Amino acid sequence: MHGMKLFTIGFTQSSAAQFFGRLKAAGVRRLVDVRLNRSSQLAGFAKEGDLAYFARELCGIETTAVHELAPTAAMLGAYRKGEIDWAEYAGQFVTLIAARRIEGVLNRTEMDGACLLCSEARPHHCHRRLIAEYLKAKWGGVDVVDL
Numbered sequence: 001m002h003g004m005k006l007f008t009i010g011f012t013q014s015s016a017a018q019f020f021g022r023l024k025a026a027g028v029r030r031l032v033d034v035r036l037n038r039s040s041q042l043a044g045f046a047k048e049g050d051l052a053y054f055a056r057e058l059c060g061i062e063t064t065a066v067h068e069l070a071p072t073a074a075m076l077g078a079y080r081k082g083e084i085d086w087a088e089y090a091g092q093f094v095t096l097i098a099a100r101r102i103e104g105v106l107n108r109t110e111m112d113g114a115c116l117l118c119s120e121a122r123p124h125h126c127h128r129r130l131i132a133e134y135l136k137a138k139w140g141g142v143d144v145v146d147l
Helices: 016-026 048-059 073-080 086-099 127-139
Strands: 004-010 030-033 062-065 114-118 142-146
Touching: 004 016, 004 127, 016 048, 030 048, 048 062, 073 086, 086 127, 114 127, 127 142
Parallel strands: 004 114, 004 142, 030 062, 030 114
Antiparallel strands: none
């Protein structure tokens, strides 16, 4: 298998200019929305319909949402309410994506140059990093870059 590049990005704490500028500068080919709630009010440019328009018009990037990459509402709710900590949430999420067999749901070739999008500004406590690490372990030869 040849090496591939998989990007990750969060939109909070970014202006639209910063966000789309990072995507364009990195040469991202496809934006993969991994959020459970894509109509978020956190940033107007990141609402599902607006995001697709801006990504296409400003960067020439197509956007897709992959529901299998989102956590369950119960899992995310428990984490946000503090009922489970990050370690427990991360363990549950990795178990979930393994059961969903996301490495077979996604096309490796189409994911080369793609960027996993979520809301968290940093990847440390974000499920996009867990997805990227899982795919790297399953596929091998994946260079993960957080924008």
